[in-house]
Amino acid sequence: MKRQRKKKSYRGVLFSFITIGLGSVLGLALFSVVLEIVVTMTHSDKNTIYEIVPGINSRYVFRVKPNTTPTISNIVMKFNNFSMRRSTDITEAGQPGVYRILSYGDSIGLGVLVEEKDHYTTILERLLNANPKGKKYEVLNTARGNSPSIYSAHLSRDFQKHKPNMVLLEIELANDVADEALVIADVPDENGLLTKISGHRYAVSYFDDQYMVTLPLTGLFFEPTKAYNDLIRKVGNYLSHKYPNPVFSDSSNYYYYNLGFDQFYLTQKRLDTAFEKTFSVIKSIQSFAEKHGASFLLLIVPPRYTFTPNQYQSGSKELVARAISKATSLNIPYVDVTPSFVEANGFSLYFDFCHPTPQGYEIIANDLFQKLKSN
Numbered sequence: 001m002k003r004q005r006k007k008k009s010y011r012g013v014l015f016s017f018i019t020i021g022l023g024s025v026l027g028l029a030l031f032s033v034v035l036e037i038v039v040t041m042t043h044s045d046k047n048t049i050y051e052i053v054p055g056i057n058s059r060y061v062f063r064v065k066p067n068t069t070p071t072i073s074n075i076v077m078k079f080n081n082f083s084m085r086r087s088t089d090i091t092e093a094g095q096p097g098v099y100r101i102l103s104y105g106d107s108i109g110l111g112v113l114v115e116e117k118d119h120y121t122t123i124l125e126r127l128l129n130a131n132p133k134g135k136k137y138e139v140l141n142t143a144r145g146n147s148p149s150i151y152s153a154h155l156s157r158d159f160q161k162h163k164p165n166m167v168l169l170e171i172e173l174a175n176d177v178a179d180e181a182l183v184i185a186d187v188p189d190e191n192g193l194l195t196k197i198s199g200h201r202y203a204v205s206y207f208d209d210q211y212m213v214t215l216p217l218t219g220l221f222f223e224p225t226k227a228y229n230d231l232i233r234k235v236g237n238y239l240s241h242k243y244p245n246p247v248f249s250d251s252s253n254y255y256y257y258n259l260g261f262d263q264f265y266l267t268q269k270r271l272d273t274a275f276e277k278t279f280s281v282i283k284s285i286q287s288f289a290e291k292h293g294a295s296f297l298l299l300i301v302p303p304r305y306t307f308t309p310n311q312y313q314s315g316s317k318e319l320v321a322r323a324i325s326k327a328t329s330l331n332i333p334y335v336d337v338t339p340s341f342v343e344a345n346g347f348s349l350y351f352d353f354c355h356p357t358p359q360g361y362e363i364i365a366n367d368l369f370q371k372l373k374s375n
Contacts, residue, residue, distance in 0.1 A: 048209040053154065059224035060200035060216075061153045062209070064143060073112040082162070085141040087116060093163045094138065099128075101139045102158060104151040105170030106179070108301055110143050111361070113351050118358035123365035128372065139168075146202050147179035148281040152194040155285060159292060167289040168368070169282060170299040172354045173275070173319040178256040180281075181266055181274035184219035191291075192284035199223065201262075215262045236261030247271065254315035255305055255353065279326045286332055298327055298334040299368065304353050306338065307346030335371050337364050 049070040052062045063083040064070065070077060081089040094100045103109060103121050111119040121141040128137035140162070144154040151169060158164075184199025199216030203224040215232045216223045240263040246252065248263045258266060286296040302320045305312035320338055327334045340363050341349055349360035356364065 048204070048211075050204045050209050050211055052204060052209070053157070055157065056153055056195065056197075058153070058197045059203045059206070060197045061145070061150060062204045063145075063154075072110075075111075075113065075115065078116065079143065083143065085110060085116060085119075085143040090138070090140065090162075092161050095136075098136045098138050099166070100162065100164045101137065101166040101168055102162060102164040103139060103141050103168040103170070104144055104154075105299070106146045106172060106175050108172050108175075108355060109141070109170040111141070113355050114358055114361055118361050120361045120365040120368065123362055124368050124372075127365065127369040140164075147176045147183070147200070148278055148285065149180060149183045149185060149194050149197060150200060152281050152285055153197050155288060156189075156191060156193055156195065159288070159294075164289075164294050166295045166297065167285065168297050168299060169285060170301060171278070171282070171323070172301040172303065173278075173323055174255050174303040174305075174316070175257045175354055176278055177271055177274045177319075178258060178266055180278045181270045182216060182262070183274075183277070184216055188284060191288050193288055194281065194284075205229075213259060215265060217265075233261045236264060239264040250311075252315070253312060254319070255303065255312040257354075275322065275326075279323075279330060279332075282327075282332060283330050296333065297368075297371065298332050299364070300324065300327070300334055300336040300338070301354070301356070301364065302336075302338045302341065302346075304347060304350040307341065335367050337367050340367050 049064050049068055050062045051065050052059060064077075064079045064085075066079060066081050066083045068079050070079070077085055078087045080086045082092070084090070116122055119141060121139040125137055125139040128135075128139070142154070142158060144151055144158070148169065148171070155167070179201050182199065182201045183194075183197065185194045186196035186198070189195050198219035201213060201215070203212050203214055203216075204210060205212055205224060205226050210226070212224070212226065212229050214223065214229045215236055217232070222228050237260060240261060243264055245263045245267065247254065247256065247266060247268050248258065256266060256271060282298060286298075289296045300320065300323050303312070303316045305316040306320065320336065324334070324336055326332075338346075341360070344359070344363055349356050349363065351357060
């Protein structure tokens with residue numbers, strides 16, 4: 001009898017703990033939802049330009065809405081019927097006899113500070129089509145996110161729809177490595193692509209799809225919320241100030257894009273791991289493209305710090321050299337525009353630490369043209 005009572009007592013205690021635990025989780029979830037609704041109602045701009053990608057359903061994998069003309073970084077941009085930065089609409093699978101190139105890239109690939117006519121995809125398309133008797137080309141600025149893991153999530157759907165002959169992928173390591181350090185993703189799918197992203201630096205919020213720059217730490221559901229974003233910025237600023245990260249010290253030779261509140265998290269170990277992951281993802285994208293009958297080309301754009309004596313010059317040069325070495329060892333075909341930038345006074349070809357001027361974009365387009373023409 002006593003043993004039976006003890007068993008019942010243990011079961012009762014266990015049941016109570018389970019009930020309290022589940023109640024706490026549900027209560028926290030409900031509180032998070034209510035808090036986010038309140039924050040959204042008081043701070044939201046309902047005229048969002050972004051939407052999450054159907055079928056992926058990740059707050060970190062999004063695109064500009066199709067057939068819109070938003071102003072981004074003081075530049076009016078036209079996005080066509082497939083959410084690509086392009087003034088003209090396209091057919092879904094391309095036209096017979098037209099060689100189609102899908103171009104991916106970060107804010108440089110998007111062209112945040114230049115007009116569409118000055119972007120390397122526009123110039124490259126014009127150069128490739130200059131011969132009236134030659135092959136016809138279509139170079140499409142997909143405008144799909146900010147780092148290779150995000151392009152990987154987009155790629156299989158884009159490939160299935162748009163049937164490219166080539167995939168062009170741009171990287172600028174001062175940006176992309178720091179972005180990749182914040183990626184949280186499940187294991188790759190059967191094609192080696194990352195299709196389930198549960199954390200990234202850039203997200204769109206629940207309820208109103210507002211663009212956010214955040215710091216995911218766990219990949220849990222509440223992180224792409226405005227309430228979490230406000231909290232992590234305050235906590236991150238405190239930790240980054242209280243425990244300075246030597247990566248961002250005055251004696252560091254490297255510059256990695258950051259927003260201050262994320263400095264405590266971007267340790268050298270995480271950045272080194274992110275560099276390797278960046279090229280692992282790029283290789284997977286290349287393999288996927290080639291497996292499905294398309295060629296692949298990597299475009300390496302150096303940071304501005306590469307071109308003049310400064311605190312970050314040696315580190316910037318070393319990052320580019322590492323990228324070239326890694327691409328070579330993995331048999332990834334690439335174009336490095338550094339030599340052409342050097343010849344044209346590279347430091348003057350940038351608006352800031354990474355974004356080229358129209359002249360810089362023209363040089364990029366010419367280097368790509370020379371590579372494609374020779375092939």
